[in-house]
Amino acid sequence: MKLDGKxxxxxxxxxGVGAGxxxxxxxxxxxxxxxxxxxxxxxxxxxxxxxxxxxDADAVRxxxxxxxxxxxxxxxxxxxxxRPLAETDAHRHARVIELNLLAPLTVSLAAxxxxxxxxxxxxxIGSVSGGRPSPGTAAYGAAKAGLENLARxxxxxxxxxxxxxxxxxxxxxxxxxxxxxxxDDGVDAVARTVPLGRLALPDDVGDAAVFLAxxxxxxxxxxxxxxxxxxxxxxxxxxxxxxxNPRDDLGRPGTT
Numbered sequence: 001m002k003l004d005g006k007x008x009x010x011x012x013x014x015x016g017v018g019a020g021x022x023x024x025x026x027x028x029x030x031x032x033x034x035x036x037x038x039x040x041x042x043x044x045x046x047x048x049x050x051x052x053x054x055x056d057a058d059a060v061r062x063x064x065x066x067x068x069x070x071x072x073x074x075x076x077x078x079x080x081x082x083r084p085l086a087e088t089d090a091h092r093h094a095r096v097i098e099l100n101l102l103a104p105l106t107v108s109l110a111a112x113x114x115x116x117x118x119x120x121x122x123x124x125i126g127s128v129s130g131g132r133p134s135p136g137t138a139a140y141g142a143a144k145a146g147l148e149n150l151a152r153x154x155x156x157x158x159x160x161x162x163x164x165x166x167x168x169x170x171x172x173x174x175x176x177x178x179x180x181x182x183x184d185d186g187v188d189a190v191a192r193t194v195p196l197g198r199l200a201l202p203d204d205v206g207d208a209a210v211f212l213a214x215x216x217x218x219x220x221x222x223x224x225x226x227x228x229x230x231x232x233x234x235x236x237x238x239x240x241x242x243x244x245n246p247r248d249d250l251g252r253p254g255t256t
Contacts, residue, residue, distance in 0.1 A: 001214040004029035007069050008213070011054050011107060012077030013047065014040035016174035017125065020202020021074055021209045022047040028210045030072060035063070054103040061110045070114035072213040075104035075147075076125040080140035093139035100143035105150060108164075116161040121213045124151045124166040125205070128228050131168070148224055155222030163221040165212045170228025173199040195230025 008025045012018040013034030026032045026046025034044055035052035043049075052063050054077045064070070078100040083092065108122055115122065127144040134141025148166045155164040171190065177199070181190045191198045208227050211217055 001210050001216045002029050003072065003210065003214060006030045006071035006213075007033070007067070008072035008074065009033045009035065009067075009070060009111070010047070010074040010076055011052070011103075012036055012079075013074070014038070014044060014049065016176060017169065017172055017202050017205050018074075018076040019044050020204075021076060021125075021206040024203055024206025024210050025072065025074075025213070028214070030213075033067075036077065054107055055098055057106050057110075060106050064107075064110040064114065067114060069118060070111055071118045071120040072123070073108065073111045073115060073120070074123045074125065074209055074213075075107055077103060078125065078140075078143075080137045082136045083139070084136055085138050096137075096139040097143045097146075100140055101146045101150070104147060108154065112158070112162070116158070119161050120163075121217075122151070122154065122162060122164040123209045123212050124148070124164070125209075126151075126166040126168045126224065128168060128170045128226075128231075151224075152222045159221060163212075163217070165217070165220060165222070166224045167205060167208055167212065168224050168226045168228070169200065169205055170194070170226075170231070171199045172205060173201055193233060194228075195233065198229065200227060200229060 003025060008030040010018055010022045010025065010032065013022040014036045018034065022032050022034045022044045023046060032047040033050050034047045035050045037051065037053050039049050050063065053059060080096045080100070104124060124147050126148050129137060129141040130144030130148055148168065151164045151166045158164060171194065173187070177187055181187045205227060208225060212220065212225065
């Protein structure tokens with residue numbers, strides 16, 4: 001899974017998942033550009049920084065027009081604060097959808113001609129929130145659901161020159177994990193809900209992005225790759241057995 005000689009752009013690539021993706025692309029041999037509104041606190045190894053607000057359509061078009069070539073685009077920029085639906089107005093929810101759905105569309109359109117010439121690849125960074133209820137981040141979940149569908153449509157419309165896939169990402173351990181899950185005990189408790197027993201690392205996401213961008217995935221387009229450590233154990237299983245004796249009515253060990 002080599003990307004030698006390829007030029008890659010990672011939006012929101014200055015920290016967290018985006019920085020992990022940039023590091024993995026660079027290790028695979030790509031010339032990596034990370035873009036965000038603000039520069040990283042520390043340089044991302046193997047990548048150069050370009051300032052860009054992906055919600056500014058004019059700035060996005062100017063940025064991509066200035067690139068000599070482009071082979072890989074990773075639409076990673078996104079996120080949302082915890083915001084119950086009824087506690088704020090529709091405008092604020094719309095801003096979340098703008099960042100997580102409209103901005104990747106704007107960026108992809110601006111990159112289209114480069115990618116078509118290079119027979120390149122787009123990797124959308126989706127979320128498990130797009131496939132299940134997302135209380136507190138409902139607009140984010142709705143946007144990620146839309147992003148996955150957008151990627152499938154792009155994959156059909158832009159084939160065979162451009163491949164488009166989505167990484168559907170679960171919980172990731174980043175420098176901001178404590179804002180979501182609390183201290184180390186909280187993170188450990190959350191990790192125990194994941195079948196593989198841990199949260200993903202940014203480089204886990206990055207390595208999967210390298211695969212989708214590489215020739216190893218040459219026949220993969222319109223796909224959604226789940227990167228969630230096995231998903232979530234259904235809550236009803238634990239609820240149904242919470243007050244059960246571990247032995248069944250015949251005296252045999254119970255099962256779950």
